[in-house]
Amino acid sequence: MGMILRKAKRISLAIGQINPTVGDFEGNARKICSFLEQAEKTGSDLVVFPELAVCGYPVWDLANKSGFVDRGLRAVAQIANSTRNKRITAIFGFIDRSEKGSKKNHNSLAVVRGGRVVLKQAKTLLPTYDVFLEEIFFLRAKTHKTFSFNGTKVGPCICEDLWDDDYATKPGRLLKQKGAQVLVNLSASPYSDSGVGRRIEVICRKAAEYGLWVIYVNQVGGQDDLIFDGRSCVVAPNGKMTFVAPPFQEGLFYTTIDLNKKSRTLFIQRSKKTSSFVRIKEVYDALVLGLADYIRKNGFRNVVVGLSGGIDSALVAALACDALGSKFVIGAALPGPYSSKRSFEDARLMARKLGIEFRVKSIMSQYEHFMNATIAEKRKRGAPIREKRSISVAMENLQARLRGLQLMYISNDEGALLLTTGNKSELAMGYSTLYGDMCGGLSVIGDVYKTDVYRLARYRNSISPVIPLSIFSKAPSAELRPNQKDQDSLPPYSVLDRILYHYIEKNQSANEIVRTLRPKRITARTIRRVLTTVDHNEYKRRQLPPALRITEKAWFGRRMPITNEFDI
């Protein structure tokens, strides 16, 4: 008897890791069609796009606007039509109408080939936690379908469908039972500095658990506060990753799946902690992408940043230059009565190093003018004048707000988006002025702890030294009263950030944090004071612009009442 020669079953796969814009059906469909065309030309069998690729993700209430859904269905028809006379199969996400009578729709995918839609499959597991609120907008799938493809059975599913640990229904298992050999998972998973490792661990573990190939395709790009990192991948049935696309980068990526190749060695992917260097580099790249996309997708060309001479505004200016190019960045120094000469010089030097426009708008005379009028008015009505004795909080805030006034004038006058420069530690503690330094359309580092702000700035300088060293070495100060230092009213940032991390990211109680941080010699008194301050400043954060999200617990996904008497 001769050898049986069998043609190896291989899938030439193209991964359309696209950066869609929410609601831009025309642009998104054009991008999908163009990638599909390229994939066909290079001989790919299958091209896969992310969850809701047609409309972008997330869309919130838009999912229940009938005009929005209709527009998406027309795009689906257009994409399907573009596969006429092609041999390629394409998969992409869209919003499908549910059965009549329901107000909710489906988060669905379409498989298209030969000019028509050959399969539609809705998402089964609808994540409803954090910033995901899909149960509010979507209806679950009740059936699970596979499709055949060059003699291979493929089970298509969407994002959370693979994250089935906490659910009774396991779409992956159901698809396996229906004969699927390959799972295709269309996703829109946002980046967070500690979540990526866990995501990869789950994808690999599920491939091994079900003994299936998994094709995971993730969206890339910024959408308001969320940043999607792409990093689409392919995992073999033994749990080993055979391909991964680069993070933070749009593109069409090619790989091959060899279905005949079988390995018995189970490959266990541990959820490994990324190194500090990689974490910081990735946070930097994420912020650049999030910033660039917010600007571009909202039709801005340039931005304005208030340069205080401190590390926060220095980092934001550097990020803005990397996102947009320095000629689109206006730096404005706004010296006031308690600004130091050193800070002003640092701001000027920074602007020069970055090559950005540098404007000086002193708030000094506005401040004096305001204070003189205030004191005169108080005197006139016989009110007590506190302003002469010391600098009150009202007077500090006034300085911050006069700066906001100047920056917003530039923004409105020149159509430049004002970037908010406050960091997460400050925002947690309310160490920021509403309508002052909190002004702006996008908070660039509002989800970055102060200690990470320094790390990011050092990382940026390791590429090219744009941030003057003097900015690193001076003690952080708002410079709103003589010789003021942040550390006069806050614990050292290394201590503060540790406490905040356990309270915000880990949602620990005061007692738990006291226990956890006892070995670090952080007192219960300090911890309770920090926690109470965080809670009391919820009202400020409610008025914060979207803050680019790089942790697992950013302000927008944190839901705390303002009115709250609970004594930590």
Next chain:
Amino acid sequence: MGMILRKAKRISLAIGQINPTVGDFEGNARKICSFLEQAEKTGSDLVVFPELAVCGYPVWDLANKSGFVDRGLRAVAQIANSTRNKRITAIFGFIDRSEKGSKKNHNSLAVVRGGRVVLKQAKTLLPTYDVFLEEIFFLRAKTHKTFSFNGTKVGPCICEDLWDDDYATKPGRLLKQKGAQVLVNLSASPYSDSGVGRRIEVICRKAAEYGLWVIYVNQVGGQDDLIFDGRSCVVAPNGKMTFVAPPFQEGLFYTTIDLNKKSRTLFIQRSKKTSSFVRIKEVYDALVLGLADYIRKNGFRNVVVGLSGGIDSALVAALACDALGSKFVIGAALPGPYSSKRSFEDARLMARKLGIEFRVKSIMSQYEHFMNATIAEKRKRGAPIREKRSISVAMENLQARLRGLQLMYISNDEGALLLTTGNKSELAMGYSTLYGDMCGGLSVIGDVYKTDVYRLARYRNSISPVIPLSIFSKAPSAELRPNQKDQDSLPPYSVLDRILYHYIEKNQSANEIVRTLRPKRITARTIRRVLTTVDHNEYKRRQLPPALRITEKAWFGRRMPITNEFDI
């Protein structure tokens, strides 16, 4: 044979319609114990309190803070203990720990009697839509228990458990099957002007459907943007309401349930539209309560309102006086370069009629000072000077922001909460200035359409004429440029509000609205322009303070992306 004499089964019921403060376990427990004591003294058999009465509702992320849950459990023990040596039974809501290993807890109720907890029951149906996101924070109940009470079987449940139309599980039916004769429903249902009628219709219909008595106890009071209206009630098995507690009022209310009295006549409660007068009166009362509670629960004593001489700030000042008393309200007129004499005089007259302090803080010289410096600075760097030709948006916004600066100075200097005066129509259209008239800690009428602002003002004047008639008769204007009128850039408010109602409250698409409003002769062009403007101004609303909610679709429960290319 003689007649069988049966002792009539009657329940002397006390309804503890309390106004709890979120997180104030001590205060809430004290209130519950005091009402419980009173109810016992007056011979009540049963006293019922609202959903999560121990911690207040809603609590969002606090529900998963272990310290928060622990504190509530201690309060439960304290309340249970207070029933020792009493004959009364009490029911109230609290957060219960779930089985080990789960990160979520239960939204539960406790039945206490004779010094101990005799039954705990978790909520089964967890509303997850609009501002309710309970699936995020809570775990569902799996079992349903009844308890016996003077020979009567009572089935306790929580809020949504009775709103079972859209759910497969029907807790009311399950409790009936277990022999319950009376359903006790602990609720926290927020007020909305069109939702109250529907709520009453559901309670009555469910009583009739299950043939059970229903005791519905609702929380009262303000919590951030939400206003709970109370209006607790008792409905007989034939669907007829036998008792209803007053709306917007905390108190212990008594009624009797006669279980022997049986009526075969089914009483069908229609969801009737409240009359326009009642609706406006109730909105007014709701806003007063919401405002008063926000101030009180957040530890403020007084407020400051910018008085422009327009209808919005007039209404807000009147509401503030009704909520706090006129001596706690500071009115500030802030005349600028384009303010009319008439508006200033109206503001002054208004303040006099209300009996509030009236301050005048002109922004004139600050404005000139700023503009002169800006022009000089532009000249210096050779930039084109547009400011001399006409009044730009930047210059309009500057005026609004200089007012914000003055008002926030008063707020910070005197610890008075600044009230935001913008209405829903303006906020929808972005006809408001960020960090200008949008400044403030609470938006009082941010959920009230402009046409309703006039209705509310007329209603207030029908009680006592505090708002000068001249304010009603002048055309609305921001007075930021010469002879400016709102209607220069917006459709008439009667038209605008109609369009907004269909877009925001009814979530209709452009095509649907065009069809609906064709008989009103509102053009498609006007409609599309309004819808596009609403969408483009999402970024402003993201930075709005909490806005007291009086409709079914307020800003906080509306989730729209800022980055959104969808062309309506």
